[in-house]
Amino acid sequence: MTDSEIRTLLAEAKTIAVVGLSSKPHRSSHEIAQYMQRHGYRIIPVNPRETEVLGEKAYPTLAAVPVPIDIVNVFRNSEDVAALTEDVLALTAKPRAYWLQVGVHHAESEARAEAAGIPTISNACLMVLHKLMGPA
Numbered sequence: 001m002t003d004s005e006i007r008t009l010l011a012e013a014k015t016i017a018v019v020g021l022s023s024k025p026h027r028s029s030h031e032i033a034q035y036m037q038r039h040g041y042r043i044i045p046v047n048p049r050e051t052e053v054l055g056e057k058a059y060p061t062l063a064a065v066p067v068p069i070d071i072v073n074v075f076r077n078s079e080d081v082a083a084l085t086e087d088v089l090a091l092t093a094k095p096r097a098y099w100l101q102v103g104v105h106h107a108e109s110e111a112r113a114e115a116a117g118i119p120t121i122s123n124a125c126l127m128v129l130h131k132l133m134g135p136a
Helices: 003-012 028-040 078-090 107-115 124-134
Strands: 017-018 042-046 069-074 095-098
Touching: 003 124, 017 028, 028 042, 028 124, 042 107, 069 078, 078 095, 078 107
Parallel strands: 017 042, 017 069, 069 095
Antiparallel strands: none
């Protein structure tokens, strides 16, 4: 995605499903999701080990999330991305972006998502780019 497309995404997105969101405050997933929540985004935790994070009900899988997702933000190991990409591609309502956090990269999966019309950002921090380019 270009910088302009990221700015538009951050301005228009409302719901972020955070795959791998932890309830532990010292984890990056928690810090970043909390930051995005404070900036007006609805955070949907996707983690089978959690029941609630940041005051939001947690779901075991993306398929279980009952609302449309604008951004799927991934805090998982790169080797988990191939299976997760299948879940993203199976969503009835395609997300506006598939965002793989810093250190997360899987070229084949990224290409599959892009080919399906889902823009993908990898190895980049959502919070950092929001601070640099997001809406005020």
